[in-house]
Amino acid sequence: MSARRQFLQHSALLGSGLALACFLPTRGDTLPRVRKPVPAPLPPGAGPGLQPHVLLRIDTQGHITLVSKLPEMGQGVKTSLPMLIAEELEADWRAVQVVQADFDAAYGPQTAGGSQSVPQHFDAFLRLGAMARTVLLQAAADTWQVPVSACHAKLSVVHHAPSGRQLRYGELAARADQLPLPDAASVVLKPAAARSLLGTRVPGVDNAAIVTGQRLFGIDIALPGMLHACCVKAPAFGARVRQANLDEVKRQPGVRDAFVIDQEAAGQDLQGLMPGVAIVAESTWAAQRARRALRVVWDEGPHLAVTREHWPEHLRQAQAWFDDASAASATTTAHTVRRDGDVAQALAQAAHRAEATYQHPFLPHATLEPQNATAWWQGGRIELWAPTQHPAGGVNRVARLLGIAPRKVTLHLTRCGGGFGRRLGADYLLEAAAIARRVNAPVKLTWSREDDTQHDHYRAGGMHRLRGGVDAQGRLIAWEQRAVGFANPAQRDGSGPLEPGPGTLLGGDEFPAGLVPHGLWLQHTRATGVPLGAWRSPGSNVFAWVSQSFLDELAHAAGQDPLAFRLGLLKGTSNSTSNSAHAQRQRTVLQTAAQAAGWGTALPTAPGLRRGRGIASHSSQGGHAAMVVDITVDAEGQLRVDRVVAAVDVGAQIVNLSGAEQQVQGAVVDGLSALWHQGLDIDAGRIVQSNFHDLRLLRLPEAPARIDVHFVRSQHPSTGLGEPALPPVAPAVCNAIFAATGVRIRDWPLARTSLIGCGNPHRAPPLASSSSSPWVMASSRWCR
Structure with missing residues (x-):
């Protein structure tokens, strides 16, 4: 045998x-x-x-x-x-x-x-x-x-x-x-x-x-006789084509075909094939040029009321629910996630109390490589070349769209120019398949950056109101968190039950559940027509910012050092299996990052400059990470991140030290980019931002001068690293801003927040000098 x-x-x-x-x-x-x-x-x-x-x-x-x-x-x-x-x-x-x-x-x-x-x-x-x-x-x-x-x-x-x-x-x-x-x-x-x-x-x-320009990515695919396509999708979520000047588009140079993908073909899935107009041409340039001649009259659909101008109304209704959990309407759901002890009584007896509301925006993925796929329909079978994170889901959905068996779908996996959860979806695969079925040749669909920005599956926005209490001995005894998230209706027309986006709902073991004797976690979900999807470290990318920022508020309200306050909380006996198991590992990464950063020593300063240091930690996807961030705010309110010190525990064995280090460094840059610049505006059911001129990514001069990465070896099984390092970034930066300026950041992005003329009534302990060298990625090491 x-x-x-x-x-x-x-x-x-x-x-x-x-x-x-x-x-x-x-x-x-x-x-x-x-x-x-x-x-x-x-x-x-x-x-x-x-x-x-x-x-x-x-x-x-x-x-x-x-x-x-x-x-x-x-x-x-x-x-x-x-x-x-x-x-x-x-x-x-x-x-x-x-x-x-x-x-x-x-x-x-x-x-x-x-x-x-x-x-x-x-x-x-x-x-x-x-x-x-x-x-x-x-x-x-x-x-x-x-x-x-x-x-x-x-x-x-x-x-x-x-x-x-x-x-x-x-x-x-x-x-x-x-x-x-x-x-x-x-x-x-x-x-x-x-x-x-x-x-x-x-x-x-x-x-x-990669560095020699060889063809690895989906966007690099080139086949003999291949045509090129673009698709002009409905600008508003749930909209459809009423009429379009297809004949004029077909007369444009190099155009082979132009046709409508209608509602019946697209179906009702808000995250599936979108209605629009497909243009097929002899080159990408010819397709994009013909696009300029296209004129479409849209049936705008049911989601025109989804707009940033209605955000205050969302806030008002949310605040009403925060005050009275029975105030949920027919378009919302509300429920108690977890209740421990008696929060109201504990808050009344607390020696120190704090209350705050945090808001977070919808976020795009902004992958460097826009969505694309190449498809060839022939003989009742289809062959696809695409960058995708979820091949099986793509194959099955394409098969359903075309009415064929999955075995008749061949999918070649190309390298992805970024994923971050966006390529778990199959909408661009469905688009390419729908176009290829009509074209007797291989056809490559390429989204423009505008397509990619305005037709993403976004991280959901939301808000959290928190109240907390600390007793006279400095122990956290009460935590109340009321969260408002968004969910999609099951159908594009707004009908059907609500389906929450990935990571939008609080879990029963959300930190610090179980580490505080009196806790209450309530979830309120509102409907939105904005397509929602997984975004790097789903849930944790928001919940860590909220909980770690509010922990900092409570520490300062009680007059405690933010690190000592966290370490004291993590000593507590937990009745939450998850947080109990995580407590010692979080303590270790916090202590490792703090020691490496020089927590408790003085940051050098100069006239007109305000310096601060913040700390945060989080456990997610089986990994544990803590970060200490040094920042400077100048007299004009300009923020500079000087140094980030990260300590990460992902188990007993790092597989590739170079790749692991890059994952942490990338998480720092990605987290900073989202916090600093990104936050989508929605008007009349459509995304306002379109490209990197109004949806900024972090640029090289804004990147930290130094990122130190320390891996903590534990005896636990090895886990992944792409996501656990991201959640602590935002709260550590925001806590550092407070240490420098006395300003609490409770909304994103930072670019919309003025730090000019801020006082500094509450400064963290004086801290150590950081390197001023430009863009130094400090070497990683194991902490034995």
Whole structure:
């Protein structure tokens, strides 16, 4: 029996490990389980050799091919996950080629999101490498007629120490492929201290291709005879085309076709195919130029009342509900999330109290690569090339739109130019498929930046009103949080039950639930026609800002040091399993960041400059992060972030130190960009901002002069890193602004807040000097 057949049998023993990670289809995935070879051609003269799994092949010349099954969008999985296999395989990384998988049920779930890539695959991929190494060692032992215990592997070579003999993996591959694989559960993994590849700095496998301009991204796809398309979508959410000057558009140079995608074709899904006008041309430029000649009369739909001018009305109704939870209307839902003790009595008896309302805006994803997809409809089948985070969802939705079986949809995964949750949606795939069905040629759909900004699936706006109390001993004894979030109606026309956007609802273990004896968490949900979607670290990107900012308010109200106040809270016994488990890890990252930042020492200052330092922490997606931020505000009210010190605990093993460091640095920049500049205005059911001139991203002069990253090693399983590092950024910056100016930031973006002439009645403890060097990414280190 071949090794690969044995592997299919033994994989069932891995339970939620390799079997789940590599073989079991996701819910709703109706594709059959199929087998296919590793998607990379054999070099000339090489035989197939050892292929124990669809993710791994060693040919007879010793070339090792590893398959990256998940979409790569800058989070580094195309490098880090193959490193797990290579570590236990004892592979020479220099001989490893990593290739991108297409969508196929043979690979199991292929969704990238929620910082789940590492935790879902860590143990399974290590075991895959160990299983392959085991049969290679046995093949060598059989060749030499020696005990396998006398053999060891290093850098793709098996050594027999007593005789000094050695065999390269390529020489053993064919023989090893005939051996039975060991049970996955029985293989012995190397001790962590013996790992030689994990935890080192490994360049991204695509780095050279990116800097030399090779075609990796969806927007790079070019096929023979390919046409190009754009789609002018309804400007207001839920609107549809009433009439359009299609004949004039078709007369424009290079235009092949122009047609309406009507409501019936689009359906009622607010996040699905949108009604509009598609233009197909011989080039992207010809399509975009013809777009300028298009004139559309729109039926504006049911969401014209969604406007920033109505925000005060939302506030008024929310405040009415805050004061009387029974005031919810028919277009809202309200419920108690959690109740501990007696908040009203505890607040009445508190020695120190604080109350505040925080508002947060709708946010776009602003991926560097706008949405795009290439589609080719032929013979009742469709072939797609696209940057997507959720291939299975895209395939199934395209199949439903076209009325075909999912097995008739082929999806090639390209590299994504950013994701952040936006590419979990399938609207641009549906758009390309709808256009391709009408065109007898491959067609590439490219969204403009304006399309991307005004037709996103946004992070929901909302507001929180909080009240808290601290007793005479400085202990937090009362916490009340009333949250207002937004939800989509189930149908584009505004009908159907409300469906909250990802991360818009408070959870029963939201921090500091369980760490305070008297707590009340209430959720109020209002309808909106704005399409909602996951945004990097859903929920936590808002809840951390609210809770960590308000903790700071309570600390100052009680006259306590913000760090000491947090550490005292995290000492408490929790009746919330989640926060109880997280408390010690949060304490550790807080202490690590504070010590590295010099908390308690003086920040240098100068005439006209106000300096401040803030601190915040949060636990999300299995990771724990704390940040200390130094800021300066000048006499003109201009903010400068001087230094960010981050401490992050994502378990026992960092996979790729270089990629991990970049993830934290990127989270800092992303979080700063959103806090400082981003906040969407909505008028008459449409987004006002259109491009980077009025939807600013953080620019290089605004970036921190220094970002120090410290990884805290714990004995917990390794988890993902793309999201846990983002939530503490905003509250740490806002708390630093208060320390410098006495101004509390309770709304985004900062660019709309004046810091000129602010007093400084409450200054945090004097703090240490930060580096003035321009754009220094400080080296990361493990804290043992």
